[in-house]
Amino acid sequence: MTLGDHVLALDIGGTKLAAGVVGRTGDVRSFVRTPTKVEEGPETTVKRLLDLGRDALAEAGRTAGEVAAVGIGCGGPLDPVTGRVQGPPGLPGWDDVPIVDLVEAAYGRLAFLENDATAAVLGEYHYGRWGGVRHMLYLTVSTGVGGGAILDGRLYRGAAGNGGEFGHVIIDWNGRLCGCGQRGCIEAYASGTSIARRADEALAGGEASSLREAPVVTAETVSVHAGRGDPLARRLWDETTAALGRALAVMINVVEPQLVVLGGGVTRAGDALLLPVRRAALSQAMRPAGAAGRVELSVHGDTVGVVGAAASAFLHLDDSTGAST
CATH class of the missing domain: 3.30.420.40 (ATPase, nucleotide binding domain)
Structure with missing residues (x-):
């Protein structure tokens, strides 16, 4: 497992949070999830998401420094350029949450935000065969x-x-x-x-x-x-x-x-x-x-969210280096 071959993927949903370490071929090296508990509000939920990401890294036998980036999928509306979640109906209270800044500060890696279903279509396209x-x-x-x-x-x-x-x-x-x-x-x-x-x-x-x-x-x-x-x-x-x-x-x-x-x-x-x-x-x-x-x-079942978030992260990484997806 080389640095550029795997990313940490985070999936933020109204019912569940999920995280996994995913490779360039769509191979899921680890997968963990937990209820979102939206009633707890964004601050507590983001902390639990970050902890879940650490669990996914540990399950894959990796540290944050051993993945190329972090992909984040979340229901919209959101702004993928500024990395902010902007009040999705399924996440009450998530108004202008700077999720990319929070994730980058927690893991010390570049992070990329994408609408979860937009990311998922990318994962299906590349890895759905x-x-x-x-x-x-x-x-x-x-x-x-x-x-x-x-x-x-x-x-x-x-x-x-x-x-x-x-x-x-x-x-x-x-x-x-x-x-x-x-x-x-x-x-x-x-x-x-x-x-x-x-x-x-x-x-x-x-x-x-x-x-x-x-x-x-x-x-x-x-x-x-x-x-x-x-x-x-x-x-x-x-x-x-x-x-x-x-x-x-x-x-x-x-x-x-x-x-x-x-x-x-x-x-x-x-x-x-x-x-x-x-x-x-x-x-x-x-x-x-x-x-x-x-x-x-x-074809991805419950892991579709993390596979999609990973596919989005790889696309952003390749765009920044001029590589082809």
């Missing part, structure tokens, strides 16, 4: 819904560095209130947070369901009970996959990607999510666009 794809979209379906795009083999960041906010594609302009302040975003229907919230609302309204037996209702709970045939859980799950499929059809029409990759915690449901979403997306897209594309699950 999808075979010659030039146009790719990635959606993370987790606490929130985020996205990233590779267009003609190049990462798309947009004018302000947050391009690809697919979670805020509006599918019902008069619909549910989203954490971003708008109504009808796909995040308000397909995120793990929304799935659980809609279930809680239905239970509070008196609907009968086996979900009442669960100590805490989560997206995974809804998925499991839907698979067992519970009518309420089945309806909620069908609404979720229909909404996500419809949003993907819109994105496919706009971009005409060869591949859409889904990742994030909600995708642990596997084919129960993938198959209906794929069917809805490709059947509702315009015929040429739908025929040209496919919809798949990430």
Whole structure:
């Protein structure tokens, strides 16, 4: 393991924090995670993130001085140039947090900040082994819904560095209130947070369901009970996959990607999510666009966030030296 071959990657999510040491081929040498506990606020959470990074280094048998840089993935909005997190809906209180400065001070290494889903599409593109794809979209379906795009083999960041906010594609302009302040975003229907919230609302309204037996209702709970045939859980799950499929059809029409990759915690449901979403997306897209594309699950599972953050760090390092990715 040489210095330029590995980076420390940090993944900041609304539900979990994750860290790992990752190599240039996408090989994950260590991986650790812990609940985010957003209620504790950014100062305490950042301290726990930094400690988690040290745990990842120790698990890989390395010190901070033995990695080339630190990649940081976090839900947007954020400013990758100044390295500041700017109030993501899933991280209350994270207003103008100078995360890059804090990470660089802690580890003594250069650090790079990227929207987590933007980083993830880069990780999927380089390390997903999808075979010659030039146009790719990635959606993370987790606490929130985020996205990233590779267009003609190049990462798309947009004018302000947050391009690809697919979670805020509006599918019902008069619909549910989203954490971003708008109504009808796909995040308000397909995120793990929304799935659980809609279930809680239905239970509070008196609907009968086996979900009442669960100590805490989560997206995974809804998925499991839907698979067992519970009518309420089945309806909620069908609404979720229909909404996500419809949003993907819109994105496919706009971009005409060869591949859409889904990742994030909600995708642990596997084919129960993938198959209906794929069917809805490709059947509702315009015929040429739908025929040209496919919809798949990430090959990286729970490590997709750290793999993406690492891919972003390597891209920044190579850009600074003029090397090719």
